[in-house]
Amino acid sequence: MSDAPLTFVHLTDLHIGNPLVEDDHLYSDTATTLRRILAEVKTMVPAPRFVVASGDLTNQGDTGSYEELKAIIAEAELDIPVLYTLGNHDKRTGFYPVMLGRTEGLDKPYDHAQVIDGIHIILIDTSTPFKIGGHFEPGQIEWLVDELDRHPELPKLIVMHHAPALDQRPELEWESLSIADTDRLRAALEGRSVLGILSGHIHFDRVSNWYGIPVVVGIGQHAATDVLYLHEGLRMVSGASFAVGTVRPSGLTISFVPQPSERRELKVYTFAGMAELVKGHEAAAAVAAE
Ligand SMILES: [Fe+2]
Numbered sequence: 001m002s003d004a005p006l007t008f009v010h011l012t013d014l015h016i017g018n019p020l021v022e023d024d025h026l027y028s029d030t031a032t033t034l035r036r037i038l039a040e041v042k043t044m045v046p047a048p049r050f051v052v053a054s055g056d057l058t059n060q061g062d063t064g065s066y067e068e069l070k071a072i073i074a075e076a077e078l079d080i081p082v083l084y085t086l087g088n089h090d091k092r093t094g095f096y097p098v099m100l101g102r103t104e105g106l107d108k109p110y111d112h113a114q115v116i117d118g119i120h121i122i123l124i125d126t127s128t129p130f131k132i133g134g135h136f137e138p139g140q141i142e143w144l145v146d147e148l149d150r151h152p153e154l155p156k157l158i159v160m161h162h163a164p165a166l167d168q169r170p171e172l173e174w175e176s177l178s179i180a181d182t183d184r185l186r187a188a189l190e191g192r193s194v195l196g197i198l199s200g201h202i203h204f205d206r207v208s209n210w211y212g213i214p215v216v217v218g219i220g221q222h223a224a225t226d227v228l229y230l231h232e233g234l235r236m237v238s239g240a241s242f243a244v245g246t247v248r249p250s251g252l253t254i255s256f257v258p259q260p261s262e263r264r265e266l267k268v269y270t271f272a273g274m275a276e277l278v279k280g281h282e283a284a285a286a287v288a289a290e
Pocket residue numbers: 013015056087089201202203220
């Protein structure tokens with residue numbers, strides 16, 4: 001890894017719908033949100049080196065929804081890799097044929113990894129058909145350990161839809177990776193150089209320190225969970241975000257970018273203008289000191 005900060009984009013819970021099908025469980029125009037975000041991503045300075053999308057790529061998991069997602073991504077003409085993992089709203093039988101052109105092994109979890117600019121990105125499929133919470137299937141932890149061993153010297157970004165369980169409360173397992181699999185993940189990651197874990201699923205921006213590893217969850221691009229109503233249930237409100245990740249030798253920084261971004265502008269300070277302001281203050285201080 002060079003000393004120059006490397007930036008990337010974290011999308012989650014895209015919930016893209018099939019434009020030909022009415023969907024009462026789609027609460028916002030996710031296609032428009034994604035198009036707008038991808039347009040913003042193209043204007044970023046410095047340009048991000050990759051995009052990760054941590055599951056719930058579609059709302060219903062049907063092939064028509066993945067075709068819509070694929071079309072939106074293609075039309076954005078990003079010249080950087082977009083790496084996907086799956087969430088509980090996804091269906092492997094819809095994802096594989098459309099997104100990867102794969103026609104066999106459609107029931108297998110989508111685990112994969114890539115090294116980009118010295119960052120070892122590991123994407124683990126925590127989706128389990130017909131379940132809301134996250135689980136590993138037999139063989140996935142073994143795959144993860146093998147993958148971790150493949151580049152032991154490289155810092156790792158782990159991408160998975162369900163964040164590790166933070167509490168030992170089985171009644172909350174629907175909102176995270178299961179407690180048992182969280183323990184197995186913790187053992188697998190022990191002593192490794194992990195920059196962070198990037199997740200979604202719960203639809204609010206949340207940052208945790210999980211045994212020394214930053215776990216970052218984004219609202220995503222569909223609808224936001226009202227954090228102040230969580231004692232009562234799930235109240236979904238409008239709102240979305242994506243995140244800009246920056247990797248430095250010191251570690252990972254995540255900056256959330258609220259959506260929509262047409263907020264009322266109150267004031268703009270250019271860096272050139274700020275430099276003038278500082279000069280003015282220094283001159284005034286020098287006069288005052290005389
Ligand atoms: Fe979601």
